[in-house]
Amino acid sequence: MINRIPHDQKKSHQRQMNSTIDSSIFSFTSLKRVLLGLVLLSLSAVGSAQIRFWAVTSSLRDVEMYRKLAEGFTAKTGIRVEVTPLAWGNFQTKYFTSMAAGLPPDVGVTNLGGPFDYGSVGGLVDLRGEFPEETKRIESRFHPGMLEMFSQGNKLYGIPSDISTLVLYYRTDVFERLGLKPPKTWSELNETIAKLEANGYRYYFGWVAGAQWALNLYTMPFDLPGFRRGADGKPEVLWNDPQYQRGVAEALQLWHLHDSPGKDLGNRIVGMFRSNDKDTAVPMFIDLHNLGGQIRQLAPELNGKWDIAPWPKADDGKAFHVMGGTTYVIFRQSRHKKEAIAWLDYLNSMEAQRFMVRNRESRGDESTFSISPLKEMYAPANDAFWQEPEMRADLPLKNVLAEMLPNFRTVQTIPGSVEAGRLESNLLDQMGTYLRDQMDALGQRYNVSRSELVKRLGNGTLRTEREKLERLLRAKLKNEYAKIQPQALKIMRESASKYEERYGDVVKRLPEYERQRNVLDAVKLLMGGLLALAVVAVIARPRLRRHWVSYLFVSVPILLAVVFVFVPALTALYLSFTDYHPVLPLSTAKWVGGENYSAAVHSGDLAATVGRTLRYAVYTLPVGILLALIFAYLLNGKLRGEKFWRFLFFSPLVTSVVSIALIFTQLFLGGKQGWLNALLLWAGAIRDPIPFLTSEHSFMNCVIVLAIWHGLAFTILVFLAGLQQIPASLFEAATMDGANPLRRFWNVAVPGLRPQLFFITVLGLIGAFQVFETIYILAGKSGDAGARFGPNDSALTMVPLIYHSGFETFEMGKSAAYAYILFVMILILTGIQFAVYRRKEATE
Structure with a gap:
């Protein structure tokens, strides 16, 4: 059907x-x-490729400015630009990481040393080689002397972005009253300073004071850079040249033979500049060009009473001006190189430069003058731009810069100059300490304060003493340079030879190396295989399979440990036996066996660094533990205002090290502006401000004080928890036996806290050997291109040494070796502590 x-x-x-x-x-x-x-x-x-642009800046307004420029560029070309900001403090490590991973941006902003650091080992595009026509057009917009430091031979790896320089600010009303004119030569500058000091005023030297990288300001007028290549192409070190030493002596006198109100004052100098009180007034100072805008904003009453002049020239030398700032680079691994050079061309066009100068000048309280590196910006044809209402106030500075710009000259960087320059930098710190000690001794001999001594030196009362001091300075400088010059020459020649042998062929074959497997691939494969075996073992064995849920929960932290601990640790262990530059692919790491460990042990740096680290540990641990014991014991008793005191002592525990270090920077600031100096001067405990952070004698002590204070909160918390576990009956029994509070503390509290004491000692020793942030920030270089760790490297402990080797001299193999030496040292010391503790436990 x-x-x-x-x-x-x-x-x-x-x-x-x-x-x-x-x-x-x-x-x-x-x-x-x-x-x-x-x-x-x-x-x-x-049709509209997108390029990635990383901008190193300290202002979010700069990021907004670049994004507006990118919009205009996209409208013109159809090429989109993604702008990513990088902070000054860590931009270099981010660039290294991105290049090592093969994922750098297309275009980046770096410090002026970036073109050499990244370009010399193949990390950047040679603009002249890859884009000859475009680069020739762009180069024609600059004064030729600017571009030398961005070049290696005939290769150009970067172009100037934002320029900084040094100018002289002076109060015209004070100068007229004293019959002074703005100095045009070094001798006139010294005479002007002497006349100001003789009349009870002070002067201030800000930016680049004490900076080794800026010594060219004093030596290049005689065509003497610190390092250069000779006729045979080999590096030369010119430190023993009398003219070179004359320039350095001039710098040291300007920096240290005067009663400076402090160091790195920033815009605080504006308040002293506007003051008419001789105790605080600074009617002339030398600092960054952009402080002019801040004077207009913060001291409007000075309108018409101040002016700007260029940095004076050497009496018998050429005009020369120091150049700081940033540079644009294109990374070799960029996938959009043609679009990247178009972006650089646009950024260095008159349209973009006018926009940037105007934008930075119209930011209200954050306004600053932006020096354009383009010649045409200062040409008569561009006068209409400077006559615009928002730009008219900058005409005096523009006229000064138009005079200075043709005298900006740079020199090519030579391999090894960073490490050799460190020797000279430490010498400058030593000479600064020597001159301050001489001035202090002179003040004690005449029983006068430093300001009174400087006044007498300025008015000629102590002319003989002044001449004697200058002779001592020149003799000691000659002596010290003679000691370190052979070592510097050896470093330079070994580095130059190593560069040619080690990196010459590697740079030519970089694409081939990038396709090769490297140690990281092997380590990841090994770890992945071990994890896979663990999974198979759990699945295959019934006894283990029953607990699969537990293993699932444990797997997450194990996986994280493998990815973020074991893989990096094994890779670093391998690198410690290689010669590896962090810009290059890991496959270029060359096996050198134990050379890094041998060099570390025999260099002398390791022994000195371990000594500093032990000194830090010896002071911070016992003092910190003793203070924490006392405070915890007091807080454990019946104390009036107990909650307030606990809050006061525990507050550092929830405050970042960076914030605390910045506060302590103000506390230890040199000059009368430092909180501690102001207190000591008010109390009559000192006659002159103490240079806490600028003297190699006191810098480490400041670090130790900060570390003790910051560590107190955690230590007190641990001891307080331990005290509350000790039976109250023990204290009561001791009281009945007639023990006073001190004996109760020593005979009852301290023995009862033995486990806590052991715990704190172990953690404290490990922390002491790993100290870094406090030193880095107190040294005042967290925003600088190169970190320094106290005057004369007085606080160069183990972790700073690891950082210096890896990210300043780019010897990543040696840096990894130092890291494993530190690991072994901590392991041994911790093992000894455990052995001692267990032996005491066994005997009792």
Whole structure:
């Protein structure tokens, strides 16, 4: 029998079929539209490539400025630009990481040393080689002397971005009253300073004071850079040249033979500049060009009473001006090099430069003058721009810069100059300490304060003493340079030779190396295999399979430990036996066996660094533990205002090290502006401010004080928890036996806290050997291109040494070796502590 479908069901079924067909047609049509949209989108993306631009800046306003420039660039070219800000404090490590991972940006802003650091080992595009026509057009916009430091031979790895320089600010009303004119030569500068000091005023030297990298300001007028290549192409060190030493002596006198109100004062100098009180007034100072805008904003009453002059020239030398700032670079691994050079071309166009100068000048309280490196910006043809209402106030500075810009000259960097320059930098710190000690001794001999001594030196009362001091300075400088010059020359020549032998062929074959497997791939494969074996073992064995849920929970921290601890640790262990530059692919690491460990042990740096680290540990641990014991014991008793005192002592526990270090920087600031100096001067405890952070004698002590105070909170908390576990009956029994509070503390509390004491000692010793942040920030270089760790490297402990080797001299193999030496040292010391503790436990 055939089953028939009723008519109404048949119609319903037909409607469903039609609906299904319609929906299928609709779905197919939608799919075609989506696919067509994706194709059009991809074609659009191909037609308008997007480049990644990393901007190193300390202002979010700069990021907004670059994004507006990117919008204009996209409207003109169709090329999109993604702007990513980088902070000054860590931009270098981010660039290294991105290059090592093969994912750098297309274009980046770096410090002026970036083109050499990254370009010399193949990390950057040679602009002249890859884009000859575009680069020639861009280069024609600059004064030729600016570009030398961005070059290696005939290769150009960067172009100037934002320039900083040094200018002289002076109060015209004070100068007129004293019959002074703005100095044009070094001798006139010294005479002007002497006249100001003779009349009870002070002067201030801000930016680049004490900086080794800026010594060219004093030596290049005689065409004497610290390092250069000789006629045979080999590096030369010119430190023993009398003219070079004359320039350095001039710098040291300007920095240290005067009663400076402090160091790195920033815009605080503006308050002293506006003051008419001789105790605080600074009617002339030398600092960054951009402080002019802050003077206009913060001291409007000085309108018409101040002016700007260029840095004076050497009496018998050429005009020379120091250049700081940033540079644009294109990374070799960029996938959009043509678009990247177009972006650089646009950034260095008159349209973009005018926009940047105008933008930075119109930021209200954050306004600053931006020096454009383009010649045309200062040409008469551009006068209309400077006559705009918002730019008219900058005309005096613009005129000064137009005079200075042709005298900006830089020199090519030579391999090894960073490490050799460190020797000279330490010498400058030593000479600064020597001169301050001589001035202090002179003040004690005449029983006068430093300000009174400087006044007498300025008015000629102590002319003989002044001449004697200058002779001592020149003789000691000659002596010290003679000691370190051979060592510097050895470093330079070994580095130059190593560069040619080690990196010459590598740079040529970089694409081939990038395709090769490296140690990180092997370590990841090994770890992945071990994890896979662990999973298989759990699945295969019934006894383990029963606990699979537990293993699942444990797997997450194990996986994190493998990825973030074991893989990096094994890779670093391998690198410690290699010669590896962090800019290059890991496959270029060259096996050198134990050379890094041998060099570390025999260099002398390790022994000195361990000595500093032990000194830090010896002071911070016992003093910190003793203070924490006393405070915890007091807080454990019945104390009036107990909650307030607990809050006071525990507050450092929730405050970051960076914040605390910045506060302590103000506490230890040199000059009368430092909180501690102001207190000591008010109390009559000192006659002159103490240079806490600028003297190699006191810098480490400041670090130790900060570390003790910051560590107190955690230590007190541990001891307080331990005290509350000691039965109260023990204290009561001791009281009944006639024990006074001191004996109860020593005979009851301290023995009861033995486990806590052991715990704190172990953690404290490990922390002491790993100290870094406090030193880095107190040294005041967290925002600088190169970190320094106290005057004369007085606080260069183990971790700073690891950082210096890896990220300043780029010897990542040696840095890894230092890291494993530190690991072994901590392991041994911790093992000794455990052995001593267990022996005491066993005997009791």
